[in-house]
Amino acid sequence: MIGIGFRTAPPGFGRTRILLGAIVLMMAACGLPGRAAASPTATADAARIDGVRGIADRAVELDVYSAAMNAVTRVRVLRAADPDAPAPVFYLLNGANGGSDGNWTDRTDIASFFAGKQVTVVIPMGGAGSYFTDWRADDPVLGRQRWSTFLTRELPPLVDAEFHGTGANAIAGISMAGTSVFQLALAAPGLYRGIGSYSGCVRTSDPQGQVLVNAVVNARLGNTVNMWGPPTDPTWRANDPYLHAAELRGTAIYVSTGTGVPGPLDTIDGVRGDLLQLTYQLLFGAPLEAVTDMCTRQLRDRLRELNIPATFDLRPTGTHSWGYWQQDLHNSWPLFEAALTP
Template identity: 65%
Template structure:
């Protein structure tokens, strides 16, 4: 049973016109920013294409500067809730990230929400580690994401105080853990192809393999296997505390699906990429699918409402996660009480 786990280490209608972020608006954002209580603060904001900006935040907990890509809400004059999107095990530091692999700019063009995508946290499970790791360094992601970043985001981008959180793969575990770590911070969470159960034999092997892929030592995170910290951080065991949070969970079976083709998203007719998606991507998704069914049974047992989307096919890959984001947005929107932005329609040609 453990052999496959080791392989895991591997509605507003109409067209809106949203102006790109003007460099002149950056000083206003910087002036609005307020530090967190521990001294974490905004370092700077740099405009990118369209409504995207690069935000650099000093984390006092990690004593380092973290980059957060932010897609501003379309109507800058109105408050907006924040949707945090977490990347997978590589932390989104290369092309495997929400900004590079999905259509978030187009999808959120007419939705009054600010989207924040932190970069970094490779192999960290976005949690607070017990000790610094010789390779991965200081990991205090739970503190950063739940206590340091939100007040800075809300002051800089006119937040409403309502938040949602979604993540893929490794972060599909983290979204549950972060919601448990900071009750009431997130009105909704979404876990796409994740594994919430972490303290049984299979879960410990899964986590150890994912951390080890980046040469990290999971014992520096929660201690050696069997340490009480593993159970303390297991969302499956503490699922009763998720009551009141809107929950969306999804996974495929690992069998080849409609997006696992040469012309599928991100493949670009590359047979090597497709072969990888159909091998390691299939193994990963089959394993997370098992975890997802366990979490479904647990929440059903506890009579906690949740939306589960079990796809009959599909691998561990971005095309399906983009669909998951689209499919979970109505649940997020209701929880965040978003309203359509008031924007000028695109002029007729």
């Protein structure tokens, strides 16, 4: 009923502020990271893979050193069906928690879904509250954030060399990362043949967008001034995919969202008897998805104005939760598979 109430309220900034209050509460409920040590000075070392560990069947975990962040990032990889043959790469980004409290590998069926598919699936871990962007300054809590450089310049050549990449890439992400995939595509034109946003909010520089971005970053004790400067700084507009959507022409685009109205996966059977999970979905996931529904409709209208083809899956029900994102992945894969095929 929370989602229904919000959807029938008149549109406007006041409604969005109410909804975004739920975001802050949700982030707090998920737990906050401890204070990080001051970021070390970056070195001239090149990015590299420092370690490879087998974790299950075709799954491996890499320790990837980022020269841009002067830090090692864990990256999980599902090898292609034939690991010795060339394969395109599909990057999947986690949400605002960076994968620390639920991620693609432990909350979805990607291992079985991609079994038999000739594609390498790459899931970077970390980046909580970072928007996977390059921050202008080191943050006292979150440290050095240079995720755009890491994801678009450092990681792809390492993955291609290690896993016989074909040079064809696509990327998708949930929630916070549903914004990031657009930003990354704009930062590295031609790198991704397809992008997917599941329950994301692409608009970031208008007042409502800034409230949302601040809520996500502040919930991790980060400061958006260190990310894009004060609210009037032009960097906010420079990183707003809504304003630069024309540059996405020629990229395959898939965008999905629910409405916050409880759906088939928001029942006790839908969560396999997990009452705590159901409570989260109804109390937090419903208003969160009502926000992303508004954002997604704005993006749909923007792309229509620009006559840019895109696939939009506007589900009539559903909350901000993994069960729906698993369905979104399944539904969007044909688009990505076609984009990655020569």
